[in-house]
Amino acid sequence: MTSKAFAFYGSDGRQVAGTLEEPATTPRGWAILAHCFTCGKDSLAAVRISRALARAGIGVFRFDFAGNGDVATSPHEPQYATNVADLVIAARVMTAAGMPPGLLVGHSLGGTAALEAAGELPEIAAIATISAPADAEHVLKHFAARDLERIEADGKAEVQIAGRPFMIHRSFLDDVRNHDIERRVAALRRPLLLLHAPLDDVVGVEHATRLFHAAKHPKSFVSLDEADHLLTRAEDANYAASMIAVWASRYLRPLSFDIPQTEAAQGVxxxxxxxxxxxxxxxxxxxxxxxxxxxxxxxxxxxxxxxxxxxxxxxxxxxxxxxxxxxxxxxxxxxxxxxxxxxxxxxxxxxxxxxxxxxxxxxxxxxxxxxxxxxxxxxxxxxxxxxxxxxxxxxxxxxxxxxxxxxx
Missing domain, CATH: 3.30.300.20 (K homology (KH) domain)
Structure with missing residues (x-):
């Protein structure tokens, strides 16, 4: 398994930094991982899940959403619609590079972005979300009431979320309020795997219930038991990745051997x-x-x-x-x-x-x-x-x- 840099130009014209986790053997398929709202491509969960999937033979591309990862602007300026658009562009860039993605994996708000992007990517065979909210507006629960009031009154305001500064514009509030994720999920009609922890105190498990009811079959749910929202324990991230890999193998291309076994082995x-x-x-x-x-x-x-x-x-x-x-x-x-x-x-x-x-x-x-x-x-x-x-x-x-x- 190897990691290497891979970049592309996003929907806003800036260069987006990313990392490819390549399997140690012929890939059974390629995936894109969308990180959570307060995370980046190098967050613990993103790295652990990507590498665990690569060990299972699925190559993964993870990149920094605008305003959330390693970018020059400070404080960070996230844009939800840009995130969705960048996922679509990333899929097309990967396909052009000979790595056509068949799987989208999204964590938290990255999960809702993946669900929306999948609607514009018919080549995506399956989608898996981890602790994803059933509505993008749920991210506003991270904000203090006084911060929302300042954003509405002044058009923008700097807020602290999970110990990091974010410059939030009124357009961001309008953006996340105008997306009907459950309607999008109902229209997907593609395999969907929902992973969620019953004790998640950031995005309640009722969001997984809403998404499950909205989705059409085939759909599956896996409980992450006592995991926290950010999957900070390695065993929780590894478990989530192993479940995704096993589930996705049904929908990715069949495995192939580049060099066939020259002769059947005798019994030992x-x-x-x-x-x-x-x-x-x-x-x-x-x-x-x-x-x-x-x-x-x-x-x-x-x-x-x-x-x-x-x-x-x-x-x-x-x-x-x-x-x-x-x-x-x-x-x-x-x-x-x-x-x-x-x-x-x-x-x-x-x-x-x-x-x-x-x-x-x-x-x-x-x-x-x-x-x-x-x-x-x-x-x-x-x-x-x-x-x-x-x-x-x-x-x-x-x-x-x-x-x-x-x-x-």
Missing amino acids: AASETRAGKFQVEIRCGNHGLFADEPVSVGGMASGMSPYELVAAGLAACTVMTMRLYADRKGFPLERAHAVVEHDKVPGMEPSDRFTRVITLDGPLDDNQRGKIAAIADRCPVDLSLIRGSDVQTRLSDQAVGQAHSSER
């Missing part, structure tokens, strides 16, 4: 040797080896651990895939080498991280080296790890000794 058998606590003999056809655990956890260190075997599969597949690709392209690759390490990352969902370091020998130019390295992310084992697999279990009627002898 593992059986305890009873020499030591963990030692296992592994057989596959005429091939055999031992697996074990380190001495520090009670093993004999007589073979690779289970996760090391998985890492070995990824490393082997990586090297084979690069060789296959280099030969196909006629690149002068003399030897390929890959080192894969496995770690558990606290706070990340899923928590498994495989780190791969590739070495390429031969008179390759920078373009050839880049293409070979990129194809490593498309090897079949990589895709299986990134996308997930179906594991089925059944109980054999044979005794262990009978099964072991029959496999030989």
